[in-house]
Amino acid sequence: MKQLIYIIAAAAMIATGCRKYVEIDQIGKRTLTYTKDYRAILDNNSQLEAGFFMPIYSGDDTRILDSLKQVQLLDIPGNVYSWQAQYWGDTQSDSDWEKLYKAIYTCNEVLAGVMDSKNGTDADKRQLYAEALTHRAYAYWCLVNIYGPQYDSATAAKDLGVPVLLTPDLFTPLNRASVAIVYDRIITDLKAAAADLPTLPDYNTRPSKAAVYSLLARTYLMTRDFTNARSYAEQTLALQSGLLDLRTYQTSATGFPYRLADPEVIFSKVNANAYPFAGVQLDTALLSLLGTKDLRYTLFVRPGASFSPAFTGFGYWRQKYSRETNMVTQGPGVPEMMLIKAECAARSNDAATATDILNTIRTRRFRTADYVALTPGTAQQALENVVNERKREFFGTGLRWFDQKRLNKDAAFARTVTRRFKGVEYILEPNSPRYTYPIGTKYILLNPEIEQSIR
Structure with missing residues (x-):
């Protein structure tokens, strides 16, 4: 048990088989004593700003068509890309699992x-x-949506989620809690946090009321509680509503903001591993959806020749503008809150509100001369427009994978995805169990009480 806790939590103050590391001062280490000690560990962005990495390869906005690039892809990303039954060998680590549980352990140390x-x-x-x-709530949101099946009110109470650890106790059981229990914990923690946080943070890596409300909006969207999702998106936007105008950078990307100065970023979280140096190749259907006049295409897409090693096709480029090559923002932001509000409006038959929100975003994503405003149609047309706008706004970040997963619950958006990888065709059906990531074999071998996902 101790060994597994070390692996999934990777806590700096725990050594395998040595409980004294959490009980007394160690040479070269400092026991958490003063309030400023807790401030220091919560400001350790290398641990607590971590998001996720592998879903970037799973989503249908990624399409590795270049055969040489396929060969160059390492075994684990290749397994993720082709939705294999298991991604990791018996001794291989899952970086997303470990970093997210490491963040949870750190949070539990603070809470205790x-x-x-x-x-x-x-x-x-x-x-x-x-x-x-x-x-901690953000980490559990990532974990349950990566390693648990899509939330369904009819089955969430019995569907396997992830282990819920609420204390830094080395001997906490690691049985997987249900999806419903994990979501209840996320919502409970967020609601409990709001009152004691500032409206906006000193730095967007720190939580705030805006961060809490935005995470609640995300969470309720995943549970299809569109009333609460809209309410919390609106509460977020009442506190923070800054929107980048890409027309400012249409002739020069000089001055494109770092994520810490980006007015759109509400709560900064970034990919939990280095973004692929050679770039993620983008799907041709996504490129067609963007079109060549969209500034998200002209600014954030580059030919494969721009990357090293070069490849045939096009890759994601946005993170390079803020001089943070390996940092892809995955935390909630202003455009996401606007799109949640728009989706909820469309689902309540308010096509006009949904369309107005889309136009507000899109006027800042096209050159003025190129933009043709959307006009309200039916509520279903507005909903389709919102879904497509989410594809345009979030490509390359891994967020598309979660949209695919939740939208399979809508017959109008359920899609079969096919890929040809190293000469073999792979098919991902709507609501397939392959939308749920497997638990790494390494962790189950060390702690058999963790059940494997149905694959």
Whole structure:
């Protein structure tokens, strides 16, 4: 048990088989004593800003057509790309699983000790406690949506989610909680955190009320509670509504903001591993949907010749503009909240509101001379427009994988995805169990109480 906890949590203050690392001061280490100690570990962005990585390869906005690029793809990303039954060998690590549980362990350390820490005000302690709840909720949102089946109210109480760890106890059982229990924990933690957080953060890597409301909007969207999803999206937008105008950069990308200064970023989370240096090749259907006049195409897409090694096709380029080559933003942002509101409006037969929101976004995504405003049609047409706009807005980030998964519950959007990889055709049917990632064999071998996902 201790060994597995170390592997899935990877906590800096735990050594395999050595419980004293969480009980007394160690040479070269410092026991968490003062409130400022807890502030320091929550500001460790290398641990707590981690999002996810592998879903970038799963989604249908990625399409590796270049045969040489296929050969160059490492075994684990190749398995993910082709939706294999298992992605990892018996001794291979899952970087997403480990980094997200490492963040959870860190949050649990804060939750267990910060209120009893020294030399801090009660308000400071409550804020740090709330920040830890928010970071933990984000990690569980990622985990349950990667390793659990899509939330379905009819089956969520019995569907396998992920282990829910609420304390830094080395001996906590690691049985998988149901999807319903994981979602309940996410919502409970977020609602508990809101009161003690600032409206907006000093730095967008820190939680805030806006971050909490945006994560609640995301969470309720995944559960198809469109009333609450819209409400929390609107509450978020009442606090933060900055929207990049890509027309500013149509002739020069100089001055494109870093993520920490990006007015669209509400809560900064980034891919949990280095973004592929050679770039992710983009799907041809996505490129067709974008069209050549969309500034998201002209700015954020580059021919394969621009990458090293070069490839035939086109790759994702946006992260290079902010001089953060390996940082792809995956936390909630203003455009996402606007699109959640628009989707919920369309689903409630309010095509006019949905279309107005789309036009607000899209006027900032096209040269003025090139833009033709959308006009309200039916609610279903508006919903289709919102879904397509999400494809345009979030490509290359991995967020499309979660949209595919949830939209399979809508007959109008359920799609069969096919890929040819290294001469073999792979098919992903709507609502396939392959939409649920397997648990790494390594973790189950070390702790058999973790059940494997149905594949």
